[in-house]
């Protein structure tokens with residue numbers, strides 16, 4: 001029996017699909033019957049996930065507009081259309097604003113902001129002729145509360161949130177919905193950088209302290225798994241979310257309002 005929550009037969013393109021939230025999203029969507037195109041800077045990693053789920057893959061640097069446009073074209077060539085664009089790829093940077101170099105600033109903007117921007121543009125181009133589509137951009141709970149060393153990263157994610165709301169206003173009449181998710185602490189290779197102690201050496205105890213600190217920020221007392229974000233993305237792609245656009249969705253264990 002079909003339900004509005006089904007994504008069966010929908011075509012999804014996922015950036016950052018080789019790891020963490022992107023990989024979980026690829027598996028969850030494919031498991032629910034979607035046709036998935038996995039792209040990542042890590043070509044081998046994207047191919048591995050695509051092989052596992054019977055999808056298609058390609059190398060794509062989201063900081064390159066032509067790479068992202070080619071990825072959207074690949075989805076259309078492989079499966080005839082694009083129903084869902086998941087702009088998941090992103091990188092962290094841990095630096096105080098006063099100390100950030102021009103290179104750090106350029107890199108984080110190029111990947112986290114321009115990468116999502118290009119993904120939105122490519123998706124609108126190929127979705128508009130079909131009169132439908134769902135774009136999901138990945139922001140962060142960092143948009144809700146400032147923290148030392150997170151400013152540069154949070155700034156790019158706040159821009160992603162505003163990009164999402166602005167684009168939703170512009171393309172709603174094309175039948176395209178645009179939403180962002182703002183994940184709370186989610187255990188992936190992204191968080192594993194906290195394995196490094198202040199001396200730059202691997203320090204399991206230091207990592208455990210980080211995870212415990214993250215748990216304490218949630219009234220549920222837990223951190224998230226990548227699937228927690230993937231299920232939210234699945235909902236936003238499904239027809240059950242047909243009235244939802246221009247919103248920022250938070251699977252974050254209640255993190256932002258608990259302290």
Ligand SMILES: NC(=O)c1ccc[n+]([C@@H]2O[C@H](COP(=O)([O-])OP(=O)(O)OC[C@H]3O[C@@H](n4cnc5c(N)ncnc54)[C@H](O)[C@@H]3O)[C@@H](O)[C@H]2O)c1
Pocket residue numbers: 015016017018019020021022039040041042045060061062063088089090091092111115138139140141182183184185186187188189190191
């Ligand atoms: N893990 C968390 O706690 C958390 C919290 C909030 C937001 N996020 C966001 O979720 C997204 C996914 O994070 P994750 O935890 O899965 O991280 P991850 O490091 O496990 O995966 C990120 C993927 O993006 C790819 N990538 C990096 N730069 C790229 C580029 N220029 N072009 C294409 N691909 C590139 C990497 O190769 C990797 O496969 C990111 O945007 C991140 O900012 C993560």
